[in-house]
Amino acid sequence: MKRAVLFDLDGVLVDSRAAQLTTLAGYATSALDRRITVADLPSDAATTPREQVLANLGLHGAINEDGWDAATATASLHAEVFPFVTDTLTGLRAADVATGIVTLRSRRRVNWLLPPNVLALIDTVVCYEDATPKPAPDGVLLALDQLGVAPNSAAFVGDMDVDIHAARAAGVKAVGAGWGFAGPEALTAAGADLVLPHTTELADVLLLLVGAEQSSEFAKRS
CATH class of the missing domain: 1.10.150 (DNA polymerase; domain 1)
Incomplete structure (x- = not known):
């Protein structure tokens, strides 16, 4: 699956x-x-x-x-990519878990923010112009359709209430990024299934959340 x-x-x-x-x-x-x-x-x-x-x-x-x-x-x-990003995306890929971005940014602005080595670890990117913006679930559902993944086998990590609402409306696990803009309390109030206050062992948590197993290579590095 x-x-x-x-x-x-x-x-x-x-x-x-x-x-x-x-x-x-x-x-x-x-x-x-x-x-x-x-x-x-x-x-x-x-x-x-x-x-x-x-x-x-x-x-x-x-x-x-x-x-x-x-x-x-x-x-x-x-703007800088957070230090945990490359290892987290690499860990998900090693475990055969697809990754995507669903953002309110336009596509050209995404390319200004993410370096090529990070973009190479992302399987699909859904931007403002691609679907009805969050809190509508359309962008999340479009990304999953492009990846060939069912909602019940996916999670969406966001830091704003619109992210949580979009995830819940799409039927995916709504994960609050407590290190982001809104903060843990706002994400909990928005109805997140899980709020992570920090990024420690983020890949491990996300793999458990979507029911995926770590690859042996990544498990050795964790």
Whole structure:
């Protein structure tokens, strides 16, 4: 039986909180023609829709995506993949568990955040333009369809309430990434099946969760 673990991107695989806040401040500075710093943003800016944050700063109307891309591309240079990512993805692959990303990012922005060696360990990537965005389950279900995996043989690891809602609606195990943006309490309140406060032995936990066995090679390294 094929199994899979899907991941959100920001806050789960990539430490991009500072980059997201810098993007907001940079775009607002350009659009409002006055200096906006990260300190000027509300404390919940990283977990609030960008339209709402910008509206609170006085910027209303549609976002200029070319301008947003410019701010994002620069800010993304400061985003780093979490240290656990390569080992975790390698461990899942060694155990014959497929991996995927379901993100609200556009495809070109995903390529700015993830280096080629990490992308090579991901079997499928579903982006904003590919399916109805989370909290709808469409992106999760599309990823599973592309991987040929049934929902009851999969888990989705996310750090926001929309991730948990999407996972539950898709019928996969909803795993809260407590190290991400929203925090463990919010993920528990959203209905996560399991909330992990840290990334210690993450591959082992995920393999158990989807009912997969470790390969002998990975077990020796763990």
